[in-house]
Amino acid sequence: GEDVEQSLFLSVREGDSSVINCTYTDSSSTYLYWYKQEPGAGLQLLTYIFSNMDMKQDQRLTVLLNKKDKHLSLRIADTQTGDSAIYFCAESEERDDKIIFGKGTRLHILP
């Protein structure tokens, strides 16, 4: 079945890089997403990558995809206090298809 796994917690010092990892099981996954959720808020689409890409960079965010191992990572450079949130890894077969989410990684920023 379809499943997305990610670690539940990550603590990083302010100014360091954060790397959040995710694995997925669905070989038909075409789109892989990273969403951010702040307390009491909805989901903010941070970035997404097509399965035929290895890497995508967008300002402080770098997404790496290893399709063979079904492994996705999100790197946040120069982590700031405003980056404190829950980050969800997710996948879908088509862009408008149902999205399968992981349980989220809570990113905690240390001063």
Next chain:
Amino acid sequence: ETGVTQSPTHLIKTRGQQVTLRCSSQSGHNTVSWYQQALGQGPQFIFQYYREEENGRGNFPPRFSGLQFPNYSSELNVNALELDDSALYLCASSRDRDQPQHFGDGTRLSIL
């Protein structure tokens, strides 16, 4: 600003009651999906509507139903509410098949 608005933001109901949650999308957003996010979990797909027809359903019982209207608004209806229905309900919409889905801020439903 995602262009997806949900109402109400919070709602308290009791077991056995019925509830209607609403979502308003940008003009031209033909696809709307609803998700349930229980506390500490990732969102779970409930169903999707495309041009007012149901276009896929997750593992939710029939007491979860929906409607999509020509004005790009939609509803999620839940009958015979149970305690486990307490969750954040999220609506997501996109234009046809060439844009990623964007989420609203959700409705937090509490069942007493």
